[in-house]
Amino acid sequence: MELRIEGVSHDYGETEVLRDISFSVAPGEIVCIIGPSGCGKSTLLRFIGGLERPDHGEVLIAGEPPADSLNPLTYIFQDFALLPWRSVAGNVSLVLEDHGIRGAQSRAIIDDVLARTKLSEFANAWPRQLSGGMKQRVAIARALAVRPAVMLMDEPLSALDSQTRELLLDDLIDLWKRERFSAAYVTHNLAEAVRLGHRIMVLSRRPGRIREMVSIDIPLDERPERVLELEKVQRRLWEAMRDEARAADRELSDAG
Numbered sequence: 001m002e003l004r005i006e007g008v009s010h011d012y013g014e015t016e017v018l019r020d021i022s023f024s025v026a027p028g029e030i031v032c033i034i035g036p037s038g039c040g041k042s043t044l045l046r047f048i049g050g051l052e053r054p055d056h057g058e059v060l061i062a063g064e065p066p067a068d069s070l071n072p073l074t075y076i077f078q079d080f081a082l083l084p085w086r087s088v089a090g091n092v093s094l095v096l097e098d099h100g101i102r103g104a105q106s107r108a109i110i111d112d113v114l115a116r117t118k119l120s121e122f123a124n125a126w127p128r129q130l131s132g133g134m135k136q137r138v139a140i141a142r143a144l145a146v147r148p149a150v151m152l153m154d155e156p157l158s159a160l161d162s163q164t165r166e167l168l169l170d171d172l173i174d175l176w177k178r179e180r181f182s183a184a185y186v187t188h189n190l191a192e193a194v195r196l197g198h199r200i201m202v203l204s205r206r207p208g209r210i211r212e213m214v215s216i217d218i219p220l221d222e223r224p225e226r227v228l229e230l231e232k233v234q235r236r237l238w239e240a241m242r243d244e245a246r247a248a249d250r251e252l253s254d255a256g
């Protein structure tokens with residue numbers, strides 16, 4: 001299943017937020033979306049997930065999602081969005097209950113996704129007992145449980161400290177090696193983008209337009225050893241973004 005975004009433009013009242021955005025996410029591809037504050041990254045992700053509709057343009061799904069996919073487009077948010085009164089397993093089972101899956105079938109899926117996110121021994125723990133990194137792993141397990149064709153990730157690591165973020169990046173790469181999931185992944189962090197993205201879309205300041213689409217041909221599991229090459233890409237991304245970020249900053253402080 002391929003995700004295609006075609007000619008998406010949107011205004012909120014007087015504010016033009018996105019202008020003529022077109023790109024695709026191929027099966028098994030991670031596309032990172034970066035750009036200055038307020039350029040419309042989260043808005044674009046909401047359009048992709050169908051939470052809102054753009055004024056112009058379309059989000060199309062080409063081909064069939066996997067037969068067992070309960071929810072082809074699934075979000076992972078920065079704030080984990082776990083229910084505090086449900087255990088780890090209970091948080092995962094909730095999304096299955098929404099699809100009428102209970103009992104042994106539900107338990108099998110929960111066991112599988114908790115194993116894949118290294119949380120098996122925490123199935124009965126409460127969210128308050130978990131570190132930030134573990135909470136985000138629960139959110140990832142919950143997303144995997146519905147077998148998404150594309151994961152929509154809005155700064156999933158940004159609430160975590162830098163060590164935890166590194167560990168989770170490694171976990172995401174391990175997961176990807178086994179699953180080859182597709183993702184549209186919004187981040188502020190250029191280092192994260194070059195570690196995870198097969199392609200990186202650089203948006204301009206608001207109204208967000210595509211400034212550059214940068215492909216990285218280094219396999220994800222080789223990236224930790226090829227730091228110098230990645231640093232070069234990161235510099236190029238920063239060069240594409242620097243003027244936009246500076247101007248966006250100025251506009252935000254003028255508005256304030």
Ligand SMILES: Nc1ncnc2c1ncn2[C@@H]1O[C@H](COP(=O)(O)OP(=O)(O)OP(=O)(O)O)[C@@H](O)[C@H]1O
Pocket residue numbers: 012015017035036037038039040041042043044206
């Ligand atoms: N529901 C809404 N109604 C009105 N304006 C909105 C709405 N959602 C977002 N905006 C505005 O649209 C612009 C883009 O917001 P968005 O959150 O998509 O940007 P972003 O690139 O994700 O920002 P950040 O990097 O700071 O997270 C901002 O100016 C924001 O204030």
